[in-house]
Amino acid sequence: MRASALLLHFLFIGFTFAIPVDNNVEGEPEIECGHQGIQITFNTRNPFNGRLYVKGRHDEADCLNSQIGRAVTGITLNFDTCGVQRLRSLNPRGIFASTTVVISFHPIFVTKVDRVYHIQCFYMEADKTVAQDIQVSDLTTAFITQLVPMPICRYEILEGGPTGAPVKFAVVGQQVYHSWKCDSETVDTFCAVVHTCTVDDGNGDTVPILNDNGCALDRFLLNNLEYPTDLTAGQEAHVYKYADRSSLFYQCQISITVKEPNTECVRPECAELTRGKRHAIQQKKWNHNAEFSTMDVISQRIETIDAFDLPNETLSIAIKLSGGDLLTSDIYCISAFSSIAAFGILLGLSFGVVLYIISKRH
Secondary structure, three states, X not given: OHHHHHHHHHHHHHHHHHOOOOOOEOOOOEEEEOOOEEEEEEEXXXXXXXXXXXXXXXXXXXXXXXXXXXXXXXXXXXXXXXXXXXEEEEOOEEEEEEEXXXXXXXXXXXXXXXXXXXXXXXXXXXXXXXXXXXOOOOOOOOOOOOOOOOOEEEEEEEEOOOOOOEOOEEEOOOEEEEEEEEEOOOXXXXXXXXXXXXXXXXXXOEEEEEOOOOOEOEOOOEOOOEEEEOOEEEEEEEOOOOOOOOEEEEEEEEEEEEOOOOOOOOOOEOOOOOOOEOOOOOOEOOOOOOOEEEEEEEOOOEEEEOHHHOOHHHHHHHHHHHOOOOOOOOXXXXXXXXXXXXXXXXXXXXXXXXXXXXXXXX
């Protein structure tokens, strides 16, 4: 029965990829970055009879456009709809607005001619200049000002620890490491504090995990952060997932302050989490009155897998592919060298038994 179902599954996949769709995107999409949203327009080789939608938002009417019989199709997305991400940037200074759009040429299935585009618009902050006519004497003092670039920061979720590779697929319970790192052209100049972190499923179900002081809210999701250097932060955690949702999206804010000479960077002073959630614990706030600039950072998208939903063989492969160290009572993993050695021993024993039987017969 299982083999039949598997055969039907592969036949369905083969049928899906074999669907003849005589159409394609002509050239590159046209992007218009407006003051209220983003407009994307596609030119197709033949009249379009499919769907154009925001990835993960196919069921929302505002995020789907089914224009039939036209060679030009497009969609307009306002900043406050369809999960359009807006991230503040300090270097360069401005705001990034981004989304992912799928153009599907079949009204039901995903086919090989479909395309996925990640669209990003950057809105640069205008320089503010104040000028005034003044009388200057012949001899003046020249002031030379050197502009120090702001750090460039990133947020990654790594395998196991600070030196691990970025994770894209993970099993529930797998150990990972949340890493925030800022790169600066100068040394001992800036301090970074991570705060206001959330996790969501990509459909608006958002849960806060760090408050605006940089303190953890639920130790089962993420504990209080550690700051190894002035511009790095991190903490170990274990993978979790939403019920019936496989994707995880993390977003945080990083505040950059100028470091005072001969001092240490000020860090959030957070109470230890003795329970899952903290309700009313007094915390010492870090200096919000200091001059600082704040940027938004997002991690890579994480696709999660329930361990109990998979057969042992599939789960073993998933754990190896994800680089995780999840341990279960029903799975025993051995190294590739051990596997080859065991196979060689079994092969040698089998060969010896065959030779013994032949010699006994003669």
